[in-house]
Amino acid sequence: MSSIKKIQVTFDCADPERVARFWCEVLGYVAPEPPEGFATWAAFWDTQEPEARGAWFACSDPTGAGPRLYFQRVPEGKVVKNRVHLDVRAGTGLVGDERLAVLEAEAKRLIALGATHVLTQHADEENESCITLQDIEGNEFCLD
Numbered sequence: 485m486s487s488i489k490k491i492q493v494t495f496d497c498a499d500p501e502r503v504a505r506f507w508c509e510v511l512g513y514v515a516p517e518p519p520e521g522f523a524t525w526a527a528f529w530d531t532q533e534p535e536a537r538g539a540w541f542a543c544s545d546p547t548g549a550g551p552r553l554y555f556q557r558v559p560e561g562k563v564v565k566n567r568v569h570l571d572v573r574a575g576t577g578l579v580g581d582e583r584l585a586v587l588e589a590e591a592k593r594l595i596a597l598g599a600t601h602v603l604t605q606h607a608d609e610e611n612e613s614c615i616t617l618q619d620i621e622g623n624e625f626c627l628d
Contacts, residue, residue: 492552493570496562497621500541500555501525506620507553509597510572513543562622570625575612584613587627591615594627 497503508515522528529537544552574590575583584606595601598620607613614628 490551492554494554494556495623496558497555497623498557498561499538499621500557501538503619503621504541504543504553504555506597506599508543510594510599510619511543511545511550511553513550513553514546515541515543566624569623571628572625574627575614579612580607583607587613587615590627591617 495503504515507513518525518528522531525541532539539557540555542552542554544550572590575586578586588604591599591601591604594617600618600622602616602618602624604615605611605613612628614626616624616626618624
């Protein structure tokens with residue numbers, strides 16, 4: 485029988501630190517301290533070869549419960565819909581109008597951080613409401 489492993493979720497993006505810091509705000513995650521001997525990440529990146537500067541960044545759940553998020557710079561931009569996306573569980577346990585109000589309030593906060601609203605799906609006989617957004621580089625995610 486195999487054991488369960490921790491996972492890391494990796495994002496391809498143009499500006500890893502910018503996208504990572506957006507997700508820190510969304511999820512309450514924290515960015516790592518700069519490497520030993522450096523006061524800031526900018527000071528560290530200044531010591532790297534030009535093509536390596538800012539090539540990656542990461543953030544993690546300060547409680548250790550959630551997966552680490554890793555952001556890596558790629559040359560191409562996003563072209564099509566994500567095949568995998570994050571569901572940010574903002575309305576867990578809530579139903580109806582109360583759930584929608586919580587989701588809308590969280591969407592408003594994230595839009596102020598640079599997210600873009602894509603779609604609000606209202607509750608029906610089978611599903612509760614959810615809101616689809618895009619992060620600052622166009623990656624879709626859901627508030628549910």
